[in-house]
Structures are given as structure tokens and as C-alpha cells.
Amino acid sequence: MKRENIQPENFAEKVIWFAIIWTYWFYALGALYILGAAVAWILFFHLCRELWKQDEQTPEEDKIRIPWSVWVWIGGMLMMEVALVVGHLDNNLGLGEIIKSTIGWAKGWALLALYPLVGCLKIRPELMYRASALVCRTSLLISIPFVLAFYLHLPQKLYVSPLRAVGGPSDAFFEVMLYEIDPGEGKPRWRLYTPWAPAAGFVANIYFFMVIQEKDRKLRWLGIAGCVVICQISASRLALICLPAVWLISLYLSRLSRPKVLIASGFASFFVSISTNQIIDAIHDFSEKFTAARKDSSRVRAALGRIAVYRWEKEAPIWGHGVVVKGPHMVEFMPIGSHHSWFGLLYVKGVVGYTSLAVPMGCGFIHMLYLSQRSTPAKVGLCMVMVLFFYTFGENLEILAYLFWPGLVMMGIGAQTKYLEQENEDKDEGKLEASIEDDISTSNKTLPNLNE
8 A cells, every 4th residue: 555645734844844854864963952942942933923923814723722731831841940040049150150051941941841832833643653753764774784883893983063062961962973882881882863872762762652653554663663673772771661661551541431441440450459569579579670780870870869859958948959060979970860850850940840840740641641532642642741751760851852852742732622623523424424324224225116
């Protein structure tokens, strides 16, 4: 069967389409970090322009509507900026530091509000699925020479892009790497176009749940293979756990409104209640094995978390310290609160910053859960929220938002009620057609045969 040709039809779709499918070209230029923020702000101003032009004569299908959960994300990320400013003032960091950190906010936390907002534009879910499948197929092909590079003893790093001069967290966001060696275990890991290997697994999880919705069978399976391969070669424990866990949980949660699922849940809860001790022991054993898989990494992460919580509680519980600082030698001088969004927020932005992420994430989950009962884009959006939640315990979301932004766009698309209405209309039309066919069939049976 011939593949359906899906191409962008408006400005927003063109920007998103080419930003995704040209990922590796932008990576070769070292421009991905800049691209992630640029796309967000360009499409934000485009959305503002479209809202300004919108009036009573605008066709109903072209009107932009911003769901309540997206407004919560906007409010939460604006509150992040408030916490940033107050934290700087409390710690006497000066105007220069406030401006510098605000620019960082515009390239980080702000994207978690801008991209769901961008999803309110006229962007087809099918376009997101196709673009995701194409970039994952490319990743599958690219991974072959990247893996061979290690066995051929080629250099790890090819070059650092001159765009590093624009500014960014570190060289890792602008360098082109074929592979890297884990300092703890001495084994190779591949990060492809991300700044470190676990981030590649994170992005693969985001794309996976869009790829599985692709209608073209061949492209879908190539995309799925690409996601699984990335999770494997990144050697990320969280990536390998998150993908099947989110998939299974989403299958269950998106069917909660079905009587059969509710009945099955009742029986399951009974068996779980009588097996509580065994389940707790199994979870404990799994946790120990998970930690033992990479002891050094787990030790450093745990120490960073303890330091962050202690200093947050004793020094700046409300507004935080304002900026990230490097930790001591025992944590290999890594920034305090890194590798964990919640600890990082407590340390840098205090309980205000912590709440500013927790509330939007909780509201987004509830909204997607409700809509996912009757909307496929909402099911994908639900998966995006769950993947983000999983990765709050292993990464700092704001620093990688420039990579996983397609998932944020999908959250905005999934929050649109028009997909609920469209599916309901399709069902109603199907029932109507079936009813008409039944009436015709009945009429044919009751009409006399004129040839008799």
C-alpha cells in the first residue's frame, strides 16, 4: 500500500516539521541548543499574531483556544521566573546575574510553557507522528557508523561548533561526539545528538510514544526499532525502565472509563492487597539491583540529592539560592541538585520553584487522563507527562527542554477538545450509516417482488 504523503500546510507546521526531520543537520552545525529556544519563541510570537488577527468572523475550526491545563503551565513557568528574581535578590547576586539567569530561564523553564502553548496552533497530530518516525529512522541508520567508530578506534570527539560562542551550559551542548567512555565502568556509551548518553534515552522515550501512532507500518516499525536501539546503546537504566512502564501504565489509564477495566481493577486490587509483603520485597530487590548496576553513578546522585536537600532546608527554604553551584570532591564537583529536577528546584528556587513544577505537572496529568478516554492525541499527551515525571528523578528538565520539545508540543495538541469532538462525530456518523444500511436492508425485505 502506498504511503500517505504528509507535508506541512502552514507556517507553524513547516517550522516544526523541518526542525524535527533536520535534527542531525542542526546537530552537525552545533545549532540544536539554539534551535530549541528559537523555535519556541518564533512560534510564540506567531501565535500572538494569530490571536491578534482572530475575531468573530474567524472560522470555528481556525480559532485558537488555549486549554486550562496549558494556562497552568504558563502560570507555573512564570512563577519560576519570580522565584529566580527573588532568590537572586535574597542572596545579593546583583543585576547582572539576574539578567544572565533570566536568559537561561528563557532557554529552559520557559519552553515548558511555550511549547504546549504552541501546540494550540493548527498543527496536525499526524504530522508530529510522521516527523518523529522519520527522525527515529534516521537515528537507527546513524547509530551504525557511530557504533563502528568505537570498534575502529576512531576519536571520540570530532569538533566543537563555533556556535559555542553564543553561550550555553557547557561544550557538551555544541560538540559532535561519535561515542563516549563511561568513566566509572570504562564501557562505551552513545549519545547521538544529545549532550550526554542518558539524555539520548530520554529523547527516545519521548519519540517512541508518537512513533507508535504512525499509520505507515514500515516506517512505524523502523521508528520503534530506532527508539529501542537508542535506549540500549545509551546504557541508560531509566530509559530501559521508563519505556515499557509508561506504555503499560498508559494502556491501563486511557481505558479507565471502560466497565471491563474497572471490574478487572477491582479483582487486581484484591490480589495486590493479599500479596503486599511479596510486592514490597520484590520492589526492594529491584531497587538494589538497579543501584548496583552502576554503583558510582548511584552514589554520586544520592550524595548530590542529600546536599541539595540539606542546604535548601537550612539556608533558603522558600526562594532557594538563586543559582547553581558546584559540589565538593565527593560528588566529582558536579552542580548541587543536578541529575534530579526536584532536588535541583529545591536548592535553586526553593519550595516556590518546586510547587511551580509540581502543580502544572499534576494538572496536566489529570487533564490528559480525562481526555485520553476518548482522544488518541490526549493518550500520547498522557504518555508525555508520565515520561517527564519519570525523568524528573534522573535529569534536570529545563536543561534538556531544547531536545524533548516535540513532546511538549504534543501535550498542547492533546489538550485540545476538538479531537474529542471529531472522534465523537466519527462515531455518530458510523452509527448513522449503520442505521441507514439496516433500514435499507429491512425495506428491501418488506418490498414485494415485482417479478412475481
